[in-house]
Amino acid sequence: xxxxxxxxxxxxxxIRSGNLAPGARMPSLRQIxxxxxxxxxxxxxxYYLLEQWGLVLAEERSGYYVAPPANAPEAAARASAGESAxxxxxxxxxxxxxxxxxxxxxxxxxAFPSPLLFPLSRxxxxxxxxxxxxSPWSTVVDLPPGNENLRRQIALRYLRVGISQPADxxxxxxxxxxxxxxxxxxxxxxxxxxAVESPGFYVALQAIERLGLRAVEIPVDPTAxxxxxxxxxxxEKHPIRACWFMTNFQNPTGVTLSxxxxxxxxxxxxxxEVPLIEDDVYGELHYxxxxxxxxxxxxxxxxxxxxGSFSKTLxxxxxxxxxxxxxxxxRVQRLKLMTTLSASIPxxxxxxxYLEHGGYERHLKKIRLALQAQRDAMAGxxxxxxxxxxxxTQPEGGxxxxxxxxxxxxxxxxxxxxxxxxxxxAPGPLFSVSHGFENxxxxxxxxxxxxxxxxxxxxxxxxxxxxxVRAHD
Amino acid sequence: xxxxxxxxxxxxxxIRSGNLAPGARMPSLRQIxxxxxxxxxxxxxxYYLLEQWGLVLAEERSGYYVAPPANAPEAAARASAGESAxxxxxxxxxxxxxxxxxxxxxxxxxAFPSPLLFPLSRxxxxxxxxxxxxSPWSTVVDLPPGNENLRRQIALRYLRVGISQPADxxxxxxxxxxxxxxxxxxxxxxxxxxAVESPGFYVALQAIERLGLRAVEIPVDPTAxxxxxxxxxxxEKHPIRACWFMTNFQNPTGVTLSxxxxxxxxxxxxxxEVPLIEDDVYGELHYxxxxxxxxxxxxxxxxxxxxGSFSKTLxxxxxxxxxxxxxxxxRVQRLKLMTTLSASIPxxxxxxxYLEHGGYERHLKKIRLALQAQRDAMAGxxxxxxxxxxxxTQPEGGxxxxxxxxxxxxxxxxxxxxxxxxxxxAPGPLFSVSHGFENxxxxxxxxxxxxxxxxxxxxxxxxxxxxxVRAHD
Numbered sequence: 001x002x003x004x005x006x007x008x009x010x011x012x013x014x015i016r017s018g019n020l021a022p023g024a025r026m027p028s029l030r031q032i033x034x035x036x037x038x039x040x041x042x043x044x045x046x047y048y049l050l051e052q053w054g055l056v057l058a059e060e061r062s063g064y065y066v067a068p069p070a071n072a073p074e075a076a077a078r079a080s081a082g083e084s085a086x087x088x089x090x091x092x093x094x095x096x097x098x099x100x101x102x103x104x105x106x107x108x109x110x111a112f113p114s115p116l117l118f119p120l121s122r123x124x125x126x127x128x129x130x131x132x133x134x135s136p137w138s139t140v141v142d143l144p145p146g147n148e149n150l151r152r153q154i155a156l157r158y159l160r161v162g163i164s165q166p167a168d169x170x171x172x173x174x175x176x177x178x179x180x181x182x183x184x185x186x187x188x189x190x191x192x193x194x195a196v197e198s199p200g201f202y203v204a205l206q207a208i209e210r211l212g213l214r215a216v217e218i219p220v221d222p223t224a225x226x227x228x229x230x231x232x233x234x235x236e237k238h239p240i241r242a243c244w245f246m247t248n249f250q251n252p253t254g255v256t257l258s259x260x261x262x263x264x265x266x267x268x269x270x271x272x273e274v275p276l277i278e279d280d281v282y283g284e285l286h287y288x289x290x291x292x293x294x295x296x297x298x299x300x301x302x303x304x305x306x307x308g309s310f311s312k313t314l315x316x317x318x319x320x321x322x323x324x325x326x327x328x329x330x331r332v333q334r335l336k337l338m339t340t341l342s343a344s345i346p347x348x349x350x351x352x353x354y355l356e357h358g359g360y361e362r363h364l365k366k367i368r369l370a371l372q373a374q375r376d377a378m379a380g381x382x383x384x385x386x387x388x389x390x391x392x393t394q395p396e397g398g399x400x401x402x403x404x405x406x407x408x409x410x411x412x413x414x415x416x417x418x419x420x421x422x423x424x425x426a427p428g429p430l431f432s433v434s435h436g437f438e439n440x441x442x443x444x445x446x447x448x449x450x451x452x453x454x455x456x457x458x459x460x461x462x463x464x465x466x467x468x469v470r471a472h473d
Numbered sequence: 474x475x476x477x478x479x480x481x482x483x484x485x486x487x488i489r490s491g492n493l494a495p496g497a498r499m500p501s502l503r504q505i506x507x508x509x510x511x512x513x514x515x516x517x518x519x520y521y522l523l524e525q526w527g528l529v530l531a532e533e534r535s536g537y538y539v540a541p542p543a544n545a546p547e548a549a550a551r552a553s554a555g556e557s558a559x560x561x562x563x564x565x566x567x568x569x570x571x572x573x574x575x576x577x578x579x580x581x582x583x584a585f586p587s588p589l590l591f592p593l594s595r596x597x598x599x600x601x602x603x604x605x606x607x608s609p610w611s612t613v614v615d616l617p618p619g620n621e622n623l624r625r626q627i628a629l630r631y632l633r634v635g636i637s638q639p640a641d642x643x644x645x646x647x648x649x650x651x652x653x654x655x656x657x658x659x660x661x662x663x664x665x666x667x668a669v670e671s672p673g674f675y676v677a678l679q680a681i682e683r684l685g686l687r688a689v690e691i692p693v694d695p696t697a698x699x700x701x702x703x704x705x706x707x708x709e710k711h712p713i714r715a716c717w718f719m720t721n722f723q724n725p726t727g728v729t730l731s732x733x734x735x736x737x738x739x740x741x742x743x744x745x746e747v748p749l750i751e752d753d754v755y756g757e758l759h760y761x762x763x764x765x766x767x768x769x770x771x772x773x774x775x776x777x778x779x780x781g782s783f784s785k786t787l788x789x790x791x792x793x794x795x796x797x798x799x800x801x802x803x804r805v806q807r808l809k810l811m812t813t814l815s816a817s818i819p820x821x822x823x824x825x826x827y828l829e830h831g832g833y834e835r836h837l838k839k840i841r842l843a844l845q846a847q848r849d850a851m852a853g854x855x856x857x858x859x860x861x862x863x864x865x866t867q868p869e870g871g872x873x874x875x876x877x878x879x880x881x882x883x884x885x886x887x888x889x890x891x892x893x894x895x896x897x898x899a900p901g902p903l904f905s906v907s908h909g910f911e912n913x914x915x916x917x918x919x920x921x922x923x924x925x926x927x928x929x930x931x932x933x934x935x936x937x938x939x940x941x942v943r944a945h946d
Contacts, residue, residue, distance in 0.1 A: 002614075002621065041625070045641055094807065101613075115609035127819060128601020136588035139790030140574075141475075148475065152514070167514060168521055174647050174792075174813040181812050190663050190685060206811045212663060317612030317818035319647075334567060338679045339654050340647040344817045345790035346600060 003038060004045035005103050011046065012102070015055050015066055016420070026056055026064035054099055054419075090209060093202045093430055096415060100424035106456040109415070109424030111251075113399050113446025115316055117370060119354075119363050123315055126358055127350030134349045144336045145329075146172025146322075147348035153355040154308070154322055161293050169329040171336055172343045176281045176309035176321035179332075181207050182339070183277045183305040183323055184242065186331040188213055192241040195234055197226060199402070199431035199440070201251040201279065204244045215433050216240060220250060222393045222402050225257040228264055235272045242275050247295050249282035252431050252442035253402040254395025256292055266298040275328065278306045281321075282398035284313045284364060287372040292397075302326030310351055312398075313364065319343070320351050370448070371399050377449040378457075385461035399446035404439055408471035409464060411438050417463050423456045438471065476511060477518035478576050484519065485575070488528050488539055489893070499529055499537035527572060527892075563682060566675045566903055569888060573897035579929040582888070582897030584724075586872050586919025588789050590843060592827075592836050596788055599831055600823030607822045617809045618802075619645025619795075620821035626828040627781070627795055634766050642802040644809055645816045649754045649782035649794035652805075654680050655812070656750045656778040656796055657715065659804040661686055665714040668707060670699060672875070672904035672913070674724040674752065677717045688906050689713060693723060695866045695875050698730040701737055708745045715748050720768050722755035725904050725915035726875040727868025735768040743774050748801065751779045754794075755871035757786045757837060760845040765870075775800030783824055785871075786837065792816070793824050843921070844872050850922040851930070858934035872919035877912055881944035882937060884911050890936050896929045911944065 014020045027035070032043045047064055050056040056064045100109045138147070145151060151167040158165040173179040180203070188194060190212035196204045198217035208215045216234050219227045226245060234240060245265075247257045257265065269276050280294045296306040305328055309321035320343055325332040336342070354360065375394070378401060382392050389406030411427035418425050426444070428437025447453065463469055487493045500508070505516045520537055523529040529537045573582045611620070618624060624640040631638040646652040653676070661667060663685035669677045671690035681688045689707050692700045699718060707713060718738075720730045730738065742749050753767045769779040778801055782794035793816055798805040809815070827833065848867075851874060855865050862879030884900035891898050899917070901910025920926065936942055 005614075041640055044639065045621075048641060090807070090811070110613075112613055115612045118609075120609055121605060124601065124604035124607075124819070127604045128597065131597035131600045132594060134597075136591075136593055139588045140583075140585055142790065148518075166517065168518060174817070177811075178813040185683075203811070210658075210808070210811055317615065317815070319813070319815060319817045334563070335683070338563070338650075338676070338683060340651040340792070340813060342790070342792060344647070344792045344820050346597065347817050347820055 004042045005049065007032070007036060007038060007042060008046040008049040009103060011050060012055055015050075020066045022066050022068045024066045026066060028063055049102075090206050092435075093206065096427065096430060099415075099419045102419070102422075102424075104422065105419070106423045106452060107447065108443045108453070108456060108460075109426040109441075110444045110446075111426075112316060113312065113371070113444070114448060116448065117367050117446070118314060118316060119358065122358050123318070123350070123354055126354035127318075127347065130349035130353045131346035134346055138345055138349070142345045142348060143342045144171055144333045146170070146343060147345065147352055150320075150348045150352035150355070151322075153352050158324070161291050161297065163293070163297050165324050169324060169326075171323050171325065171329065171333045172348055173321045173323060173336060174340060174343050175311050175319045176279065176307045177203060178336075178340065179307040179309070179321045179323035180204070180244065180277060180279055182332045182335045183275075183307060183325055183328065184208075184211065184213075184244065185335055186305075186325065186328045187242045187275045187277075189241075193238050195231065195240050195243040195245075196433075197245055197250065198434075199252050199428065199437050200244075201246060202430050204279075205433055207244075217433060218243075218245075220253055220255065222253045222255055222391070222404070225250065225253075225255045225261060226265070228261060228268065231265070232268055235268070235274065240272070240274055242277060243269065244277040244279065245295075246279040246282075248280050248292050249285065249395055249398030249400070251282070251398070252400055252426065254393045254398055254400050256396060257295070259293065262293070262295040263298040266295050266304065270299075270301050270303060274303070275326075276304045278304055280306060281309045281312050283308070285368060285371060285399070286397040287368055287375075288396055296324065299326065302328075305332070313367070314354070314360065315351060318347050318351060320347060368397075371397075371446065374399070374445040374447070374449050375401070378443065378445040378453075381454050381457040382443075385458040387461065387464055399444055401443045401445060403441050403443060405464065408439055409469050410471050411441050414441065414460070414463055414469045417466070417469065418460060421459055421463075423459060425460065477515045478522065480505075480509060480511060480515060481519040481522040482576060484523060485528055488523075493539045495539050497539045499539065501536055522575075563679050565908075566679065569897075569900065569903060572888075572892045575892070575895075575897075577895065578892075579896045579925060580920065581916045581926070581929060581933075582899040582914075583917045583919075584899075585789060586785065586844070586917070587921060589921065590840050590919070591787060591789060592831065595831050596791070596823070596827055599827035600791075600820065603822035603826045604819035607819055611818055611822070615818045615821060616815045617644055617806045619643070619816060620818065620825055623793075623821045623825035623828070624795075626825055631797070634764050634770065636766070636770050638797050642797060642799070644796050644798065644802065644806045645821055646794045646796060646809060647813060647816050648784050648792045649752065649780045650676060651809075651813065652780040652782070652794045652796035653677070653717065653750060653752055655805045655808045656748075656780060656798055656801065657681075657684065657686075657717065658808055659778075659798065659801045660715045660748045660750075662714075666711050668704065668713050668716040668718075669906075670718055670723065671907075672725050672901065672910050673717075674719060675903050677752075678906055680717075690906060691716075691718075693726055693728065695726045695728055695864070695877070698723065698726075698728045698734060699738070701734060701741065704738070705741055708741070708747065713745070713747055715750060716742065717750040717752065718768075719752040719755075721753055721765050722758065722868055722871030722873070724755070724871070725873055725899065727866045727871055727873050729765055729869060730768070732766065735766070736771040739768050739771040739777065743772075743776060747776070748799075749777045751777055753779060754782045754785050756781070758841060758844060758872070759870040760841055760848075761869055769797065769799075772799065778805070786840070787827070787833065788824060791820050791824060793820060841870075844870075844919065847872070847918040847920070847922050848874070851916065851918040851926075854927050854930040855916075858931040860934065860937055872917055874916045874918060876914050876916060878937065881912055882942050883944050884914050887914065887933070887936055887942045890939070890942065891933060894932055894936075896932060898933065 155167040426442040428440030429435040628640040778798040899915040901913030902908040
């Protein structure tokens with residue numbers, strides 16, 4: 001933990017314990033510098049964190065005050081009430097993510113798995129070697145579509161599941177997030193309508209908001225996946241320009257579309273000439289022996305833009321993903337050149353080196369087993385501690401569970417109370433433009449099981465029966 | 474050089490020498506595989522390159538044919554003739570850049586300096602060490618605004634020129650290109666008007682095109698820089714929402730705004746409440762003893778969004794830049810989170826390590842001296858070989874020269890003839906929405922001087938007197 005995080009945490013303890021009451025003035029920067037012997041930037045940063053966590057409020061020119069309990073999310077909710085649904089989502093997402101950033105929190109609401117699950121020191125070795133050996137001219141040659149060796153390695157992984165994807169049509173990106181955004185930009189103009197999942201990953205909703213697009217939500221059943229009939233109707237009713245779906249181990253439900261449904265999806269979209277942006281960042285984290293082939297495997301028309309990443313499977317923080325964008329590959333490549341030029345060149349070479357020599361398959365086997373065991377542990381704790389009748393999904397890959405409670409609850413209220421107790425959850429309303437799913441939460445089981453996590457689930461169980469959390473309508 | 478590049482180059486020689494005439498059918502993939510003993514992907518990639526260079530044309534299902542001479546740029550020029558000015562620029566830029574990608578070309582039209590000018594092996598050492606030592610949790614903690622140590626190092630560099638920039642308001646990006654794009658997104662909506670320089674960097678024009686914005690061009694004098702009177706008039710006449718200017722060693726002219734003009738610029742924009750996106754990627758490559766302070770140094774209102782990068786000064790291809798976005802810092806940070814999440818985390822740590830321990834100042838001194846000597850060598854060759862009366866700028870930093878010829882010429886024709894002779898130049902029309910500057914070219918002197926470059930300048934001199942290059946109107 002850095003100095004400023006330590007400082008912020010010690011101040012957070014003072015506030016939570018009640019030693020510093022709501023409304024009380026916080027010590028000035030100068031006082032803290034004198035008292036703790038830290039630099040000004042450390043104090044500023046600590047206060048910044050405390051503000052992010054909703055524990056203090058800044059008043060211009062007069063300093064910081066202790067915030068009323070769980071200030072940040074409530075304020076965000078109030079601010080968004082009068083605005084349009086599409087503007088809401090970012091504020092809501094950021095307020096929840098900021099609150100959950102607090103160090104030391106039990107990260108059940110996080111989007112990331114534990115970094116300890118990854119072969120980071122072996123990767124560092126590959127990165128160092130590749131950086132030393134890469135040709136100076138690669139800084140020009142490896143511009144988009146990207147490092148040739150890496151693209152060949154990715155093409156080989158496609159080939160293993162029977163997909164013959166030319167390496168030249170793969171564009172390396174700064175993680176899947178950039179790939180998805182570039183694909184969306186490649187096939188839409190402001191004002192266009194895009195079909196997304198509901199519940200679905202909030203990042204898709206943010207991208208739609210940012211690009212001035214409109215969303216049509218297609219229901220996702222937590223056990224059967226995307227509702228294809230509803231999609232067919234939406235395609236008749238709206239001039240949908242693109243779909244953005246997650247076909248394997250969907251975020252947030254964990255559900256996977258069957259091969260038959262994937263094929264039907266591809267055929268339906270082909271009839272309407274609508275491109276599919278396929279977010280498949282969790283596919284390699286399958287617990288069954290084989291990778292469930294993505295919808296792309298059924299595509300004959302170049303309409304599927306398949307986006308993958310090493311962030312969830314191998315190298316978090318390295319920011320290497322890719323798009324296999326079918327007939328849109330060149331457009332995506334040019335958008336990449338115009339917006340961020342290229343992915344980091346030594347990093348591309350480093351990942352390629354690891355894929356060739358690092359033992360990727362061995363690592364994947366290990367992480368899949370770990371995640372499966374963690375899923376089972378989480379499922380057990382949910383049965384032990386959460387109210388009877390709670391429905392949970394049983395994903396066959398990835399690291400997200402989706403819960404629906406029998407009695408109506410207010411997931412935002414649960415989120416706020418849980419944060420005060422040092423636990424984050426991802427409340428259902430994050431995953432929809434219309435802020436439904438008040439009765440649902442997403443839990444992350446990407447962290448090694450521990451008594452602390454067990455205890456956190458027990459705390460959630462206790463919170464769920466409190467009147468503030470029960471829905472009032 | 475890779476296998477496919479060698480193959481492409483040997484086929485290029487056959488075409489250029491006339492052994493394969495325009496319209497002739499190229500050998501099939503199968504024939505080449507049999508003849509050269511290479512893989513199918515090598516042949517595909519080689520043909521891809523030949524197509525990019527405009528040397529062959531692909532006919533669906535029937536193979537490749539030798540293109541008519543200099544096919545690519547002409548085709549692009551034809552395609553763009555009937556379209557709007559803003560759609561033009563990307564096609565024109567890509568056709569010129571693609572043509573100049575040809576390996577072995579004398580890269581006078583390139584936007585990059587020689588990678589050999591950079592301490593790449595010392596950097597690789599820092600990168601390897603940082604990757605090994607970085608905390609696994611940094612994959613979460615170093616999300617935007619970015620690695621704290623790196624932001625502190627950047628803040629220290631600001632402090633050296635008297636700018637007190639809190640590290641917390643610096644957002645680390647995938648190179649300056651992303652920083653500039655995020656800043657532009659942060660302050661504009663589709664349809665808004667943005668002021669740019671003319672001649673100016675084509676990437677600004679591409680961004681404006683991509684985001685559905687409109688450009689107002691403000692003239693840049695090759696010796697005095699931006700015309701502030703023209704800007705003042707434009708601000709009265711148009712509802713300008715942002716300016717995107719390069720204040721130090723401007724691309725393409727190399728001109729630098731004086732401190733007085735920078736201050737006047739900041740004051741003018743403050744009166745109109747218009748943000749300035751300040752592209753300062755060449756500032757550290759000054760030949761005089763001191764870094765010319767950017768316009769940001771005069772900003773009291775948080776209206777200047779200063780964008781910098783290590784790509785031109787230290788680490789090409791690493792893709793690390795930043796934005797100090799004043800009052801827009803939080804918006805830029807959120808846009809970063811939503812579009813590419815974060816810059817590569819080990820790379821951020823690696824650059825920070827180099828800045829602390831690698832000897833950055835020593836390296837900068839060396840590269841500045843090298844570039845200054847190359848500027849002088851280029852200036853001498855221009856005087857020796859190019860037509861009398863050719864005006865050239867004399868930049869005090871960076872690695873671009875701007876030439877204006879006395880007799881009217883067609884810079885696009887010069888570009889095409891030069892490419893056929895293995896020389897790239899950046900024709901003037903690239904640097905303006907209105908495609909003016911037909912009489913100008915930009916030359917890159919970022920490569921160690923050599924007889925080959927001298928000879929290339931001599932060839933340009935010979936081409937400039939040919940009738941195809943003389944303007945006809």
